[in-house]
Amino acid sequence: MAVLLVLVLANVAARYLFRTGFLGQEELAIWLHLALIALAMPLAYRGPLSMRFDVLRRWLPASFATTFDIAADAVSVTAAFGLFNGALSSISAIGGVSPTLGLPEWIRFAFFVTGGLLLLVMLCCDRVLTGQIRGLFVSLVIAGLLYGSSKIATIDSDWPPSLFMALIAGFGLLVSAPLAHAFLAAACFAPFFGGALPEPALVSSAINGMSRFLLLSIPFFLLAGALLTVSGTAERLVTFAASLVGHRKGGLAQTVLLTSVIFSGASGSSVANAAFGASTFQPQLVRNGYPPAQAGAIIAASSVLDNVIPPSIAFLLLAAATNLSVGSLLTGGFFAGGLMALCLAIAISLSVKAGPSMQKASSRQRWSAARSAIPAFGLGIIVVAGIRFGIVTPTEAAALAAGLTLLLSFAARAEGSSIWSCFRQSALEAGAIGLLIGSAAPFAFLLAVDGVAASLTEIVHSFGSSPVLVLLMANLVLLVAGLVLDIGAAILLLGPILVPAAAAAGLDPIHFGVILVVNLMIHGLTPPLGMLIYVVSGVTSVPASQLFRAVLPYLAALFVSLFLLCLGTLIF
Amino acid sequence: APFLARSAAAKTTTITVASLLGEDKPETKIWRFIAQQVETKLPGRFRFNIVPNGALGGEKEVAEASRLGSVQASLSTVSALSGWVPELQILDLPFLFKDPAHLRRVVTGATGSELQAKLAKQNFIASAFIDYGARHLLTKEPITSPDALRGKRIRVIQSPLHTKLWSAYGASPIGIPITETYNALSTGVADAMDLTKSAYAGFKLYEVVPYLTETAHIRASGVVYFAASFWGGLSSEEQVVLTKAAQDGAEYFNRLIVEDEARSMEQAAAKGGKVIQPENLDAWRNGARSVWNEFSAIVGGMQKIEAIASA
Ligand code: NA
Numbered sequence: 001m002a003v004l005l006v007l008v009l010a011n012v013a014a015r016y017l018f019r020t021g022f023l024g025q026e027e028l029a030i031w032l033h034l035a036l037i038a039l040a041m042p043l044a045y046r047g048p049l050s051m052r053f054d055v056l057r058r059w060l061p062a063s064f065a066t067t068f069d070i071a072a073d074a075v076s077v078t079a080a081f082g083l084f085n086g087a088l089s090s091i092s093a094i095g096g097v098s099p100t101l102g103l104p105e106w107i108r109f110a111f112f113v114t115g116g117l118l119l120l121v122m123l124c125c126d127r128v129l130t131g132q133i134r135g136l137f138v139s140l141v142i143a144g145l146l147y148g149s150s151k152i153a154t155i156d157s158d159w160p161p162s163l164f165m166a167l168i169a170g171f172g173l174l175v176s177a178p179l180a181h182a183f184l185a186a187a188c189f190a191p192f193f194g195g196a197l198p199e200p201a202l203v204s205s206a207i208n209g210m211s212r213f214l215l216l217s218i219p220f221f222l223l224a225g226a227l228l229t230v231s232g233t234a235e236r237l238v239t240f241a242a243s244l245v246g247h248r249k250g251g252l253a254q255t256v257l258l259t260s261v262i263f264s265g266a267s268g269s270s271v272a273n274a275a276f277g278a279s280t281f282q283p284q285l286v287r288n289g290y291p292p293a294q295a296g297a298i299i300a301a302s303s304v305l306d307n308v309i310p311p312s313i314a315f316l317l318l319a320a321a322t323n324l325s326v327g328s329l330l331t332g333g334f335f336a337g338g339l340m341a342l343c344l345a346i347a348i349s350l351s352v353k354a355g356p357s358m359q360k361a362s363s364r365q366r367w368s369a370a371r372s373a374i375p376a377f378g379l380g381i382i383v384v385a386g387i388r389f390g391i392v393t394p395t396e397a398a399a400l401a402a403g404l405t406l407l408l409s410f411a412a413r414a415e416g417s418s419i420w421s422c423f424r425q426s427a428l429e430a431g432a433i434g435l436l437i438g439s440a441a442p443f444a445f446l447l448a449v450d451g452v453a454a455s456l457t458e459i460v461h462s463f464g465s466s467p468v469l470v471l472l473m474a475n476l477v478l479l480v481a482g483l484v485l486d487i488g489a490a491i492l493l494l495g496p497i498l499v500p501a502a503a504a505a506g507l508d509p510i511h512f513g514v515i516l517v518v519n520l521m522i523h524g525l526t527p528p529l530g531m532l533i534y535v536v537s538g539v540t541s542v543p544a545s546q547l548f549r550a551v552l553p554y555l556a557a558l559f560v561s562l563f564l565l566c567l568g569t570l571i572f
Numbered sequence: 573a574p575f576l577a578r579s580a581a582a583k584t585t586t587i588t589v590a591s592l593l594g595e596d597k598p599e600t601k602i603w604r605f606i607a608q609q610v611e612t613k614l615p616g617r618f619r620f621n622i623v624p625n626g627a628l629g630g631e632k633e634v635a636e637a638s639r640l641g642s643v644q645a646s647l648s649t650v651s652a653l654s655g656w657v658p659e660l661q662i663l664d665l666p667f668l669f670k671d672p673a674h675l676r677r678v679v680t681g682a683t684g685s686e687l688q689a690k691l692a693k694q695n696f697i698a699s700a701f702i703d704y705g706a707r708h709l710l711t712k713e714p715i716t717s718p719d720a721l722r723g724k725r726i727r728v729i730q731s732p733l734h735t736k737l738w739s740a741y742g743a744s745p746i747g748i749p750i751t752e753t754y755n756a757l758s759t760g761v762a763d764a765m766d767l768t769k770s771a772y773a774g775f776k777l778y779e780v781v782p783y784l785t786e787t788a789h790i791r792a793s794g795v796v797y798f799a800a801s802f803w804g805g806l807s808s809e810e811q812v813v814l815t816k817a818a819q820d821g822a823e824y825f826n827r828l829i830v831e832d833e834a835r836s837m838e839q840a841a842a843k844g845g846k847v848i849q850p851e852n853l854d855a856w857r858n859g860a861r862s863v864w865n866e867f868s869a870i871v872g873g874m875q876k877i878e879a880i881a882s883a
């Protein structure tokens with residue numbers, strides 16, 4: 001993690017001081033990020049970072065718990081087998097040398113051979129130490145038998161293999177296996193059901209899913225968030241916010257929303273924003289009387305704005321996959337983002353019970369709070385201005401923010417041990433998030449191969465071709481897809497199909513593109529695959545099931561804004 | 573014919589084909605064309621499952637997937653395969669080819685066969701070479717001679733060859749993924765870039781870099797390839813049919829690209845894009861010579877480069 005930070009910062013310095021860049025810096029950073037994800041895997045499978053969907057397990061009588069745990073472990077063991085085995089066979093099959101690094105490509109796979117093996121070892125050690133030896137034995141046998149038999153036989157069926165994958169992943173989810181493990185284990189069985197994804201290709205697909213350059217900003221925003229708290233800067237920022245609106249009902253939550261809007265103008269990744277908000281603001285909100293789940297829900301809902309208000313990874317993906325103008329899409333994003341923020345602000349003022357956290361501050365108190373919050377503003381300005389005026393890329397801006405907060409922590413004489421634990425914790429969080437993104441990639445691959453997206457065009461036109469009906473059907477398709485698909489994959493899969501379908505029905509393609517992104521982004525908050533909820537849950541230790549419930553009012557507000565957007569495009 | 577009798581009995585084999593772009597683009601149309609050709613000669617033998625829009629990943633990811641067994645065929649630029657066959661970079665050397673016909677002569681001649689053999693050793697059965705068109709310089713301000721590039725920040729793909737070329741002109745190369753490029757150019761992270769005409773219009777880059785200098789410095793070459801693991805399981809008749817279809821497909825692709833370029837430039841011109849001609853051609857070529865020198869050891873020696881230049 002520290003090496004990664006130094007690398008990216010050194011590259012910014014090199015570009016501006018010596019007008020040069022290190023060739024291969026980007027790729028090296030991606031490789032380090034991969035190593036971080038692989039090594040975090042054995043540590044992040046337990047605790048809140050594992051992103052377990054534990055609703056059913058909590059709801060059923062306690063006697064079922066052991067059975068659930070054994071099944072969940074069997075899923076994890078299968079995922080570990082698959083990763084280990086697939087990565088190991090890839091090492092010999094992949095060949096090639098990275099042109100920019102001059103290093104053999106198999107090194108990336110070696111990380112995951114190690115990761116898979118360590119996950120298995122760690123799980124066994126944990127169960128042995130807690131005396132669950134019999135349970136461990138049963139999980140190993142079940143996983144071994146199922147996994148082994150899937151290698152020798154295949155089933156012929158007329159159903160698309162991705163349907164079986166969805167069922168297996170769904171089973172893993174219900175028995176509260178870690179979400180990423182459920183996806184990986186399901187993908188391991190793809191060849192068994194005739195899916196065209198041999199294990200080495202599965203691992204390669206997952207690794208490539210984790211290797212997107214923009215994902216590199218996630219660890220840095222996590223680190224910046226953690227260090228903000230250690231350095232006391234976050235506290236000062238919130239003190240200032242409280243001095244402005246703290247005397248109002250739900251004023252602090254409104255400030256969180258406003259901060260999120262400001263940050264949306266700097267980053268294009270909702271996941272990064274959710275992680276940042278969760279580590280920075282959630283403890284403050286809780287300290288000011290908000291129930292932990294509600295605090296997390298407000299942060300998760302606000303972070304949706306990040307991919308709607310420009311810059312936005314989502315719009316860039318959509319523009320790349322279709323023939324829409326990036327410029328027009330981003331302008332549309334400003335309007336949509338503003339509308340969504342407004343709806344969220346109303347929902348917050350209606351739903352928040354936390355009363356005023358303080359009396360109305362005097363203007364003198366406000367000034368002094370503002371002065372002490374200057375370093376925190378400086379951070380926001382560096383990130384916003386850095387990207388807006390084109391001085392740095394989002395990843396570099398995130399790294400600069402992390403570097404600055406590190407300096408602030410030193411200045412505040414934070415203990416070395418607490419700074420170290422910030423690095424450790426944010427590395428683990430980044431690893432868990434990266435693994436989840438990667439594990440969704442093989443799944444998206446199988447859906448694409450099965451041509452699931454293509455058959456959706458028919459569905460969209462199934463009830464007629466008037467704009468209202470097509471818009472309604474397209475939103476329903478997006479609603480269903482958004483439940484189970486990664487946002488990026490959904491845009492790449494559905495954008496090129498739905499945008500022409502909408503245009504053919506007489507809808508403005510740009511408006512529709514904005515609606516498509518807004519609709520899919522909202523699904524970061526819906527079960528079972530609500531990425532933003534899992535990120536907030538991972539950082540704050542609040543169970544995902546509680547967050548899914550607490551986010552309902554804000555989800556409703558966002559759906560209202562989606563409805564207004566649809567109405568707008570039909571009328572204008 | 574004997575193979576017709578067998579093909580009726582044989583099971584249909586699915587070929588998963590990854591295409592980077594949409595149905596209306598040459599990158600996907602070539603596969604519809606190949607599939608149709610193969611279907612006429614071997615009815616019912618193969619089903620081409622063409623997955624468009626880059627849904628199966630970028631070029632390098634797809635190349636990896638073909639080696640690992642999840643994709644059976646695709647197109648690729650030669651630069652994306654140079655991690656496996658570094659010698660391919662000879663086709664990417666700047667100011668080496670005079671025109672499309674020159675490149676065509678080289679890839680259908682001895683150099684082409686040599687590269688195909690090297691690719692086959694790396695499990696890529698490259699049935700034919702394709703021409704994506706030339707890369708041109710794209711800038712915010714009009715630039716006709718290399719001196720004007722000094723100190724400018726230019727977006728490059730992550731490749732030593734491209735980086736060295738622009739460094740030779742005194743520009744600062746920055747690696748930015750293509751999806752981030754529009755944003756980087758509009759905010760000023762980069763002042764310039766280079767791309768083919770089709771992609772220039774496809775990404776609507778004329779909105780941020782309205783000047784296209786027709787340098788044609790690099791001809792972007794590519795291959796139509798099949799995965800060796802899939803190829804090895806075919807009969808020789810099937811291999812012959814697929815090879816012929818791929819070669820015809822490549823010619824069809826090259827024609828489509830030329831048409832697409834003309835259309836793209838009309839679109840760019842309508843939106844304010846301007847085409848300008850490079851001046852001081854010797855200075856442009858001198859910068860390129862330094863790249864030739866640096867890469868001569870990798871691609872097989874200066875003699876070979878000179879021989880291709882005068883082919
Ligand atoms: Na944003």
Ligand code: NA
Nearest residue numbers: 523526529530
């Ligand atoms: Na969801």
